[in-house]
Amino acid sequence: MKYLEELKAKFGERIEEIKQLAHNQWLITVDKDILHEVVVYFLKHPEWKETQLSTMVGTDERPLRGKFSVIYWLSVNGNSDDVYIGIKAYLPADDPRFKSVTPFHKGANWYEREVQDLLGIIPEGHPDPRRLVLPDDWPSCVYPLRKDFHYSDSPQGKKYYPYREPPQGTTVHPIGPYHVALDEPAHFRLYVKGEEIIDCDYRGFYSHRGIEKISESRLTYDQICFIAERICGICGFTHSTAYCQAVEAAGEIEVPERALYIRTIMLELERLHSHLLWMGVACHLTGFDTGFMHAWRLREYVMWLCERLTGNRKTYGINLVGGVRRDFLDYRKEMIEDVLKKLKSEFGKLVDDLTSTRTFIKRCEGVGVLPYKLAHEWSVDGPLGRGSGRDFDVRRDHPYAAYGDLDFKVPVYKEGDVLARALVRIEEIWESIWIIEQALDQLPGGDILAEYKEIPPYREVIGTTEAPRGENVHYVMTGPGNTVYRYRARAATYNNLPAVPDMLRGYTIADAPLIIASIDPCYSCTERVQIVDVESGKVRILKEEEFNKLSIKASRRV
């Protein structure tokens, strides 16, 4: 880390501590007044082209040291010494404020609003300090992620949300939360002139489930694997893998190599079906239902395969801290080979069909352009970033699982439109097939699960994976007694979604669903954190309520 010297030279005394957390992770503790300067210094470093704001974590460390803390996690990509750098600052408990990074880097927008919502840590100078995560009827000044808030509480406030006033002479065209083009609830408030989109406001976090609070409050390391997998209905496995990798790194657990390969294969299978799903959705949104059906038909091969391999079509549930639970027996290996063979021939045909459907290509071409500069400013991830010319991939830049041993290309397109994103995904499907084939060939023997005992408390570490939608980052701060003190999961869409308004501007409401879908949004991924779902509590029937009460009581007892 030659740049650390440079950093020290620049900020000198005010850097309080630099320590290495894992082989590719560094944590730099700085004075809270220069926090934003250090972050911006790294983000705009002339030699680090693809530096990303990966995640930001706020923690209530008052029980430990009487302070709040915030960490900006940056990933340095596209270079040989690719690392994750955490920049941490402690904030006083009575006045938790820090200078906002958002004015310098748009990508920090949501992170800082989230910290403000959930922990009451105020980012000073934030351009849009409206509520982001908490529901409209959540009372102000109640911060659910603080340690003095119990996870089963659900306070009621007045329902209100300050949407932006429509610009002069525009009409409001709301998309969502209930709209056929959205698979999950989200609200895009388009301000339109006829068909043309002038501006866009966003409100999301409808499917906010409180996974992080529950994980911190009552689950053990192994149990969190399952809830982490349920962060997303499509790319859940990448989440549980990222989580396991974080805990494994914290506990310095040696994961058996066979388990790493199995994880790799499953991750790539997941990418296959996720991308196929996306292609189907894109076709459906443009009215091309044949493409939709055929993409999903191919996807079904992968789903069947996953069911045979893991016992379930989705939410495989085979990840545990230290390895995996199910082995690939030989007959299952054959199945994979069969499916890949079928997929290769049929997928080629599907791609031919899609690209020769003139009307479909016309709808995708030149639509929803996200130029490289904006892509960088918003820190967008995955195929969205690669479609805009950003050359990065966690699998290549920060190898995990078995990716270090495997050979694959990272497709990058410069056009930045929907078509470029589609092409990136199509090429990634070919690469995934190739990766699985390699991994299957090289699959080593041996154990699949490593035992672990006590993991030392209060270690901070992140685990990252390249989900189909981009980089997933799971931050874990271990706690006493095999529980997590702070858990922060960041899905790829969390970085991609804020860029959507910029992509929509200037296009038409006909393009809007396609543009929104082109980032392959995964709202529930993005909206995981914090408290138990308030909504479902209202509608449950008596029987269930009793049961829930009992179960809450029971778990408190545990």
Next chain:
Amino acid sequence: MGEVVKMKELFTLAVILYFASMLVALIFKKNYKLSISLGHAFTALASLSLLGFTINAIPLALQGKAIDIVYNIGVAKIPFHIDGLSLILCFVLGALGLATSVYSPKYMEFYEKLGKGWLYIILYSTFVLSMILIVTVSNLFWFLFLWEVMTFASYVLIIWESEEEYVRKAGWKYFVTMHITSTLPLVIAVALLYAKVGSVDGLNFANLASLKLSPIFYVLFLIGFGSKAGVVPIHFWLPDAHPAAPSNVSALMSGVMIKVAVYGLIRTTCFILKPDVTFGYIVAVLGTITLTVGTLYALKQTDAKRLLAYHSVGQMGYIWLGVGVGIIFIAKGGAYAAFGAIALAAGLFHLVNHALFKGLLFLSAGSILYRTHSRDLNSLGGLAKLMPFTAIFTLIAAMSIAGEPPFNGFMSKWMIYQSTFLSGNGLLVFLGVMALFISAATLASFIKFYTTAFGGEPTKLTQDVKEVSSSMLIAKGFLASLCLLLGLVPALILPLLLSPGSALTDANLTSWITTKYWLVMIKAPSMPLNAESYFNPLLFVAVFGVMFLGVFASFPVNKKLDEPWTTGEPVKMENYKLKAKHYYLPFEDYIRGLYHSGDELSKFGNAVKDALVYAYLSVAKTLHRWAAKLSGAVTGIGKWYVSSVKEVYLDETALSPAIKAIKASAVVIEELDSLNMLFTVTLIVLALMLALMLL
């Protein structure tokens, strides 16, 4: 014979009643409301007697006979010749005059703060009367004189709200353009003819028709009447001028005044000159260009009255197209003559229909303006709930102008389609295709007009609005029912419409067009057997009505209301409706090339106008020097006007000398008879025009 006398009396009665209205207005000069109410009571009576006259005269016209009247007003004898063509315009004037007369007393309260009710009545009566006389007079000189009176009266009515900057500008534009492009060519034509015949009496239509005239007159009349009719490229004044006037006057201007130009065109080029094929093509092509440009521009408008004014341009295009095709085939003669007569009738039918629905639309726009004080479609909304009758009448008018069956607009458009598509001529078919396309554009525009003003929920601006008073509603209801009636039973008016055509041809029309009350059937040359075009509006309405009521009764609906669906998050209703200016944006964006060339065209028109104004002023200055030698009096007026400001402002004192000047012009010209110097005459008339213009 006695019947003819009675008819003449009815006509004279109408004229006298108009004069009486002026007198009454002058008597009750002090009382704004009273002067207007009484004045309009007289104009309403006048319109009624005109209508009565028209209806009585129709059978005569159908026999191919005309009514001749001569008024001797001391200084001159004014001859009138009323045939079928005149009666069509008389009918329009009577119907629309009646509607506006009923509508106006209440509506003019809107302008009470401006005062001068008596002047308004005088101008109104002058305006309408001049038009009545224009379409009946049979001497070209008097035609021109009345033409000037009409222009002048309409000009003053346009600048009624003269404290508004845009109104003054529009008025100025109108006045200058009219004189340069309409009056000037006509004056030149009249002067040339005068040089030929040598006396005012010689300018009688019948006399002129017997002469062999040079083709230059086609051009002069085309320009002169075309610019008054708002034909592209001299249409740019119209969308400014018509909306500037009070709505009732706008209705008359759009409804009748521009039709008078069509009358003039037909009268001069078909009855005085001989119908000519090339000229017909020019008229048809100009008509198509006009309907395309006018309507596509109208598509963009969000000011209610401006939108309507642009549609006046567009619909004039339809009329010209029909008339043009008519002229072509009448000129061709032979087997096509009857077809030409049908086409001419189609154009005239659209003329009548346009007068009715455009008048109605302007009255509706006036009602909206009267209640909401706004003509901006972007800020209106929900009026259907608050002004239900106005909404229904407007919808009828909108559907008529958009050409939806069974309203009258459809019938005339249908006939225009027949006369173009069945012509067997590729070019005319293409013109028909454009007409069909523009019909859709008209529909688009009026769906916008109706739904932005009347659709949706009331906005901030309209929430306290009430329905207008019954007299205004009656006026609109009268026009609306005429729209429906002529659409359902076109045979009521078709024979009259066919009469000018049959007067121009020898063909027997009955074998080509069947007009029973319930059926219109058209045959074209070389049409195979059993392939005629026919339409039976009454049967259509019966079938449609039965089916509509049938399904309505079989699948009844209860009124269960809820808010419109906002996909789950609250949206303010006022922000949830498409603004008028955002209608059809992608389409308008696509045809922006057309808009661009349209802008260029009107720029060109404007430039020509400016150049002419410049030339005009230079000539006027030269004239001013010339005239000094001729007549001190004329010079004095000329000098005063030339040196006075360009900006126009209406003053009561300025008005009377102007009228005197116009009247004096007749005397002046008569006196100059002996000079027999063509150029001088023209220049002196020009000086008069200049004087008028600078007023």
Next chain:
Amino acid sequence: MPVTLRYPFTELEAPPEYRGLPHIDPKLCIGCGACVNACPPDAILRIDDYDRGTRKIVLDIGRCIRCARCEEVCPTGAIRLTNLFEAASPDRRDHIQVVELRLVRCKVCGNYTDFTERQVKKALQILPKEILEEEALEERVFICRNCRRKGTVDATINATKEVVL
């Protein structure tokens, strides 16, 4: 060659690897509660009723996430994930399976203990004979925790007394 099925009108069987609805075999269940501790979403509860002397193992498949952690920890193989997947039902109660087991009544004080008779039986089965005999477990397993501790404490006191004496 349609690839879709006329599902619900045709039979559909999940593959053998499928983790479907969990089911407790009441004959095998001993009520140890290992599954209760392992279950991430608290789909299985253990409810003891010391008045009536019963233990209920309550399984709610509506809450179950089909992770099969219970299956892994079950000592008797009583809880298994079947390959059934049709859980739809108009009655929420259909999702709940209750296994009721009798608790051991303490031979000393007569109160109910916090373990079941089957647990005891199982423990006795799997423990080697020598240990059973050595520790005299067959007698002691039917004594509740309190009494056992009291017994131990009494014995110790007695022992101490003996020593003292």
Next chain:
Amino acid sequence: MMEKIVFALITVMIIFLLPPLLDGISRKVKAKIQYRVGASIFQTYYDLQSLLNMEPILPTERLAFRIAPYIAFASALAAALLLPFGSFVPVAFTGDFFVFLYVLAMFSVAMMIAGFSVNNSYTNAGANREMMLILSIEPVLGVAIGVFALNAHSLSIGGIPLNITFTPSLILAYVLLAYAVYVEGGFIPFDIAEAETEILEGPLCEYSGRLLGMFKWAMLIKRLALLWLFVSFLVLPIMKNIIDITTFTGGLATLAVQLIVLFIIYSIIAIIEASNARLRIDQAIRQNTRVFLAGLVVLLIAALGW
């Protein structure tokens, strides 16, 4: 008389009951292309039945909104009644092509006025698109009619097919007519006004229950009317050379051929629909204009007498 009653019955069956079946067949064809079993071909009947039995909820008090479905239905029916079924025209209040078009256009007018009279940017956008689509396709239709009129010297729906002479321009006019009918029918890629995934069925977005059912049914009848027009133009000129279509048997035979051709065309349309994505409105306008310009060339050819 008896013959007329037979024809009338068949006609009523075709106009009222056939459209949902055609839609069902179209859905089945698409399902086959997409490797699905697909719903039963009677599914559209079930859909309509359930919709027609449902109580609607209105978003506005505007009368126009409430009666628009009935107007649309009546206009689609009225238009369909003008067409030749065999040689039988059910209610000949006109024989004219333009009246047919305008009566059919009342469907769209009703839909657009209803769409615009609700405060809802979805229905507004849908109505807006419908209008623009009509604007862009109207000239194409006009050119096609123009060529037919030049060729047959008639504008009568019954008269044109019986009096045409086959020339190159006429065949191109058929292509134009087919294109125009396809676009007006709102098939993919021209289902822009009702784009479900973009603007939630556009003008129909606020309709529910019975009123929605009326609209859907009317839409299907409108499609039938448009296609039947094209089919008649295709079948009658051929059949008149084979058989005397004015006789009872001749009429029946023609009607049978018309039906067969209709089924074939509907299936072909289903295939085209299945292999296309929806166009954006600006793209559709551009494409239609291109077709129109090509149509002008056809018109020129026709004017030259070829």
